[in-house]
Amino acid sequence: MSSRIVIKIGSSSLTTDTGSLHKEAVAFFAAEIAALHAEGHEVLLVTSGAVAAGFGHIGYTSRPKLLHEKQAAAAVGQALLMQAYQQAFAGHEIKTAQILLTRTDFLNRKRMGNAIMTIDELLKQRVIPIINENDTVSVDELKFGDNDMLSALVAGFIKASKLLILTDTDGLYTADPRKQADAVKYDRIDEITEEIYAIAGGSGSAVGTGGMRSKVDAAKVATRGGVPVFVGRVLTQGDLKAAFYDRGKGTYFDTRLHSLPRKKQWLGFMSSPLGSVQVDLGAEKALLHDGHSLLPVGVQEVQGHFQAGDVIEVINVTGDVIGRGIVNYDEEQLRMIRGLSSQEVLKKLEGNMSRLEVVHRDEWITLK
Ligand SMILES: Nc1ncnc2c1ncn2[C@@H]1O[C@H](COP(=O)(O)OP(=O)(O)O)[C@@H](O)[C@H]1O
Numbered sequence: 001m002s003s004r005i006v007i008k009i010g011s012s013s014l015t016t017d018t019g020s021l022h023k024e025a026v027a028f029f030a031a032e033i034a035a036l037h038a039e040g041h042e043v044l045l046v047t048s049g050a051v052a053a054g055f056g057h058i059g060y061t062s063r064p065k066l067l068h069e070k071q072a073a074a075a076v077g078q079a080l081l082m083q084a085y086q087q088a089f090a091g092h093e094i095k096t097a098q099i100l101l102t103r104t105d106f107l108n109r110k111r112m113g114n115a116i117m118t119i120d121e122l123l124k125q126r127v128i129p130i131i132n133e134n135d136t137v138s139v140d141e142l143k144f145g146d147n148d149m150l151s152a153l154v155a156g157f158i159k160a161s162k163l164l165i166l167t168d169t170d171g172l173y174t175a176d177p178r179k180q181a182d183a184v185k186y187d188r189i190d191e192i193t194e195e196i197y198a199i200a201g202g203s204g205s206a207v208g209t210g211g212m213r214s215k216v217d218a219a220k221v222a223t224r225g226g227v228p229v230f231v232g233r234v235l236t237q238g239d240l241k242a243a244f245y246d247r248g249k250g251t252y253f254d255t256r257l258h259s260l261p262r263k264k265q266w267l268g269f270m271s272s273p274l275g276s277v278q279v280d281l282g283a284e285k286a287l288l289h290d291g292h293s294l295l296p297v298g299v300q301e302v303q304g305h306f307q308a309g310d311v312i313e314v315i316n317v318t319g320d321v322i323g324r325g326i327v328n329y330d331e332e333q334l335r336m337i338r339g340l341s342s343q344e345v346l347k348k349l350e351g352n353m354s355r356l357e358v359v360h361r362d363e364w365i366t367l368k
């Protein structure tokens, strides 16, 4: 059966430390991807490497730190990167297309709808879409920065059956293996716990940015959206197929969840909550286990400044975020009615509200 596969390749796998493209590496990855493509799968490539491929060409001696220098390097490097991919894939008679996205594109449903339509058509025509962040127009506060999260969001939006995040290390270890020789590798991770986050340190290479931490963040989002993830290394011929067929050199993040509607993906991973409510144990159970909406009776505390229609976080009694939803009351109303039964709420507000639920089930995403 053919699948939709998103493959993300990091800067560290594609470029040299001195700021140029590793052409043999690009050719190798293209050959690996071509082998999967030949099996009939729909393949999308999310690639980093624009800054790392361009900074040497421009004359910088190391990866630039200032935004305008990074943007200049990316503008040079992106063209070099695409040229190398195009050439390498042409050798396998595969056509490629460039798609540059920003975080704000994901916030705008119309723009994302357009991007998805384009991607669908390219895949139908057997073209490989090659995606990167549009570094030239992305400002620092709104940047993905590394492409791990970008690949997770793309995988969720296009309902991929697998996300393969390729890097220079063969998976997630109990500590950075560059620094601790006795670190042990995780083969499979069923649940991304605090312990997993704690061990995933910063970037280890001179050209990459995210390190393992950003890969774990990306795996969390992808698996929550129903997409299983592989994080690891593809070094010799056949490694990519092995990674796809669950025999790869890396760590697998499993999921039993189904793919999420795009509206819920937006709510969970792209929206900015303007406040939070703390709920009691009964409300937590109703939301997490019984598939119910949040009612005023379960709300204990209200924080932040929000209006009806804004996104808020829901926190349990121990202070953990359990999910997000669209709130049906403004902060003042909610402070007045917290802890009240539905009948008491109706009386107090004299029916002056659009909905009784604080957060309706359809506008809720569990994040625990
Ligand atoms: N717990 C860990 N397990 C594995 N690698 C880790 C860990 N903590 C940090 N790292 C580092 O993360 C690096 C990969 O991240 P990064 O350099 O951002 O790669 P990429 O450019 O492929 O995104 C590895 O080279 C490794 O040194």
Ligand SMILES: N[C@@H](CCC(=O)OP(=O)(O)O)C(=O)O
Binding pocket: 009, 010, 011, 012, 047, 048, 049, 050, 051, 052, 074, 132, 133, 135, 145, 146, 147, 148, 207, 208, 209, 210, 211
């Ligand atoms: N969009 C940037 C990605 C930067 C980056 O280093 O990402 P990564 O190698 O995935 O940690 C680029 O192409 O240079």
